Amino acid sequence: MKLFIDTANVEEIRKASEWGILSGVTTNPSLIAKEGRDLLDVIQEITSIVNGPISAEVISLEANEMVAEGEKYAALSDNIVIKVPMTIEGLKAVHAFSKKGIKTNVTLIFSANQALMAARAGATYVSPFVGRLDDISFDGLTLIRDIREIFDIHGISTEIIAASIRHPMHVLESAKAGSDIATIPYKVLEQMTKHPLTDIGIEKFLADWNKSQA
Numbered sequence: 001m002k003l004f005i006d007t008a009n010v011e012e013i014r015k016a017s018e019w020g021i022l023s024g025v026t027t028n029p030s031l032i033a034k035e036g037r038d039l040l041d042v043i044q045e046i047t048s049i050v051n052g053p054i055s056a057e058v059i060s061l062e063a064n065e066m067v068a069e070g071e072k073y074a075a076l077s078d079n080i081v082i083k084v085p086m087t088i089e090g091l092k093a094v095h096a097f098s099k100k101g102i103k104t105n106v107t108l109i110f111s112a113n114q115a116l117m118a119a120r121a122g123a124t125y126v127s128p129f130v131g132r133l134d135d136i137s138f139d140g141l142t143l144i145r146d147i148r149e150i151f152d153i154h155g156i157s158t159e160i161i162a163a164s165i166r167h168p169m170h171v172l173e174s175a176k177a178g179s180d181i182a183t184i185p186y187k188v189l190e191q192m193t194k195h196p197l198t199d200i201g202i203e204k205f206l207a208d209w210n211k212s213q214a
């Protein structure tokens with residue numbers, strides 16, 4: 001499973017990209033708004049840090065407007081992916097983008113049928129939201145398993161991005177469920193690097209080494 005970072009904060013992206021683990025970036029309007037910066041400026045800056053796919057989400061809700069907006073983002077760089085909400089207008093826009101050879105990520109996926117329709121419209125990626133389903137007492141990981149099963153049975157190549165990741169267990173379980181990608185907040189990426197026995201082990205190695213040098 002590939003690891004993307006889910007943020008519009010360029011410092012977080014810069015730091016995580018130095019670890020060598022990042023395959024891509026996803027943003028959304030809430031994440032961009034949190035930065036208080038112009039959307040195009042942020043996306044442009046991210047393209048100077050990451051070579052992999054970078055999702056930029058459209059604000060428009062009508063298909064033609066989504067296409068016009070997405071084309072502006074796509075013109076920034078070859079690795080821009082246009083993130084489109086899972087609506088009928090969104091499906092029409094995804095279909096139009098796929099005919100133009102522009103990659104798409106269909107977001108706000110909460111059912112396997114939505115994922116199937118997005119894939120059939122030509123989506124490059126679908127983003128099922130694990131955490132937001134868990135928040136309302138539905139099992140977000142069952143959704144990942146269902147989409148994986150359906151895509152495998154029917155030979156669908158659209159990639160699954162496990163999104164709305166809240167903690168390291170979501171990442172672990174998404175990987176076991178066969179998600180192609182998880183898009184992960186910086187804090188969770190950091191948590192994933194840690195284990196108390198690693199810290200204790202380093203401390204002991206150094207203590208033993210220093211004793212032998214005394």
Ligand code: E4P
Pocket residue numbers: 006026027028107127129131132163164165183
């Ligand atoms: C997906 O691409 C979204 O940006 C994101 O994962 C949403 O997560 P949230 O539910 O924590 O807002």
